[in-house]
Amino acid sequence: MFRNNLDVKILSVVMVALFIGFGTITIIQIDKESKDMLEQNQIKVKLLATSIEKSIQNYMIEGRVDLIRRLLADIRNSKEVERLEIIKRDGMLAFTDFNTIETVLKKSEEFKFVKERERPANFLDGNDPFLSYYFKGIFETGKNISYYEKDEDRDLLTLLQPLINQRECQRCHGSDHNIRGILRISTSMKGVNEAIRSNRNRVIIISLITIILVGLVLEFLIRRVILRPVDGLVETMAKVENGDLTARVDVNVDDELGKMGRSFNSMIMKLEAANKKLAAQHHLLMERTEKMASLGQLASGIAHEINNPLAGMFNCVKAMHSDGDDKGLREKYLGLIDKGLKRVEIIVKQLLGFAKEHKLEFSPNMMDDIILDTIRLVEYKMKKENVYLRLDLNCNTHEYLIDYHHMQQVILNIVINAIQAMPDGGILSIRSVDLEKHIMLSISDTGIGITKENLSKIFDPFFTTKDVGVGSGLGLSVSYGIIEKLDGKIDVLSEVNKGTTFKITIPKREVETDMQIKESI
Ligand SMILES: Nc1ncnc2c1ncn2[C@@H]1O[C@H](COP(=O)(O)OP(=O)(O)O)[C@@H](O)[C@H]1O
Ligand SMILES: [Mg+2]
Known part of the structure; x- marks a missing residue:
């Protein structure tokens, strides 16, 4: 009772x-x-x-x-x-x-x-x-x-x-x-x-019955008027304590309990708003940190990528100094220098594009272009680590609305992880498929694999099995957040010493359809 x-x-x-x-x-x-x-x-x-x-x-x-x-x-x-x-x-x-x-x-x-x-x-x-x-x-x-x-x-x-x-x-x-x-x-x-005596007993019995009846009525009223709202408040507090900031107290009275419920609701609302803001900032910070870590991984490769055309151009300039009068040769060298400069420009552009912070924005893109652009950033690293690339790309006929920069960040992190998982070389396979309602992307390696115990933790922020300076533990957590924001899904399959496959699916956003939607709004 x-x-x-x-x-x-x-x-x-x-x-x-x-x-x-x-x-x-x-x-x-x-x-x-x-x-x-x-x-x-x-x-x-x-x-x-x-x-x-x-x-x-x-x-x-x-x-x-x-x-x-x-x-x-x-x-x-x-x-x-x-x-x-x-x-x-x-x-x-x-x-x-x-x-x-x-x-x-x-x-x-x-x-x-x-x-x-x-x-x-x-x-x-x-x-x-x-x-x-x-x-x-x-x-x-x-x-x-x-x-x-x-x-x-x-x-x-x-x-x-x-x-x-x-x-x-x-x-x-x-x-x-x-x-x-x-x-x-x-x-x-x-x-x-x-x-x-009998009169006394009668009066006592009547009093006791009255007390019990009044007690029962009061118990009922106390439950209705006080305990029910208090229970509601306690239940909501428990929910909030367990992290559900969307919980609200049902307030339909104007007494002290009602006031308490209302001020509790406004407190959770403020907390929820602050929490959201904090989560957004936290996510941004994690994305930034992860990007810097990826850039660190790419640095030597990029330096090499820029160094190659620079060395070519340097040779051309040197040659032009000695054979400057030969018009034909000069044209040839200038053409080579121009090509070299364009190459450097593309690399720098890509690097800046990657390093910059981007809002979530959809633009018409082909998934395979994003994959190829991203591969270019890690080409040198792959070569150095004896990683061979196997591509099976099937998304190069149709443009969809894709967030280029965020997608690139996800692919790059998974690819860097794959390369790092194959210290003695291996094969990196990337496949893209244009499905009925989704674009599917799978990135596999023949690396060290992930133990069952770690498999449930790899998407946790700051979880890493790598040495300090090599891993930040943010890549997969940030990638997970990005794919979630794109309404997509990210799955992983792994076997120790055999390899790992990450599978990403994102919903297809048709370019025309989206325009039509915008117009209709
Ligand atoms: N392809 C892979 N093969 C083996 N382990 C992987 C692979 N991808 C991710 N992991 C594991 O997941 C952990 C978390 O990855 P991530 O979030 O990118 O952080 P980081 O790479 O900085 O360690 C890695 O430390 C590693 O243990
Ligand atoms: Mg990583």
Whole structure:
């Protein structure tokens, strides 16, 4: 049920608050209801006492003491009344026999004697100090007293009610005392206590059910209003942490969580933009570094390429100095010098073209021309390393939109890698195929090959197995980036000590089609 800590924490706080709140209300409620029930019980007992008093009075006036005894016996027999006594001023029990008043009067002397002898207890003799004290109080004040008696086998409410010497009573009893005696009535508290207990249990159960229901509703609301957005935020943060900067928080509320989500989104957006900028700059830097490394590899070859025509031209100039008058020879030498200069110009142009930074730009080109131009840059190196070239070029009939400089950079890096992989010479095969929707290029060598372990790393930036100064580890990573930008694919197949083949496919971009697209835009 509880998925995360926040859930438990919030719910715990709410539940504690609910328990304290409802608990206090429940305790107050139970207390009040219990007091009310006790009060009701007291009123009931007082009513009973008053009606007994009235009945006694009436029966006395009618001279029916027997009826009084019957009444008292009947009430004593009722379940709720545990004790019912009428105590006279002298502390003795009244109405303990079944005689009528006449008989009482007749036998009064005899009765007194018997009673005197058997006199069991006098409520005023101090055996029960509390009772004596209460009785004295009542005789003095004329007010009733009620108290609880509670021990192991008794749980009683006892009321001591003074029996007032009314005018009607004074006829027989005289007017010496205001109070004739005391009615002591004790009722069992069992029923009341039972009712209080069951009421308390009922209130507690209702409170608990309410707390649980409120808790469940709150849990539901907390999930909807707080946890769902927080979960969304946490999920997005995790995605961002794993490098997905395109992740966004779903914000559809205006509260603090909504604000948090929005500022988080804008933070990732800024981060994404900065990251893109950084990646672009990084890529540019890598391309530049890789180019410089390639140029380093080509330097000696280029020097040699320029040196050859220079040496030829130098010889021509020398010859012209000695045979300057021969017009025919001069024409011939000038022609040779012109050819030499053109050769140097082409090489320098190519070199500058390669060294320069280029934006991604498509222009009509034939793939085979790019391959041949690139080969020219490494001719000397191949010769030096005893590498023989095998060409199978089939893309020289149709121009497509190709990014010349970037394509050249890719081919050159793969070719340099191939030459470096054949230190004892070998064969470099280059094949180009014009497929239905793609141009395919494969560059193979018969070199040292790549181990399985390294095969997965060769496109990583700065991965190199070459010595410092020989390899920068950037060539393939930059080439991969370029081919990806051209929407193409680059694959590699290699076997140790047999050789390696790089296969590149790029989508064909028709010259006319592109023009049409541009026009339509
Ligand atoms: N034709 C190949 N034959 C063998 N290994 C190769 C070949 N091409 C690339 N590699 C391996 O891939 C690594 C990375 O190549 P690259 O990114 O061009 O960096 P560098 O050439 O500067 O080392 C090389 O160091 C080499 O181990
Ligand atoms: Mg390389």
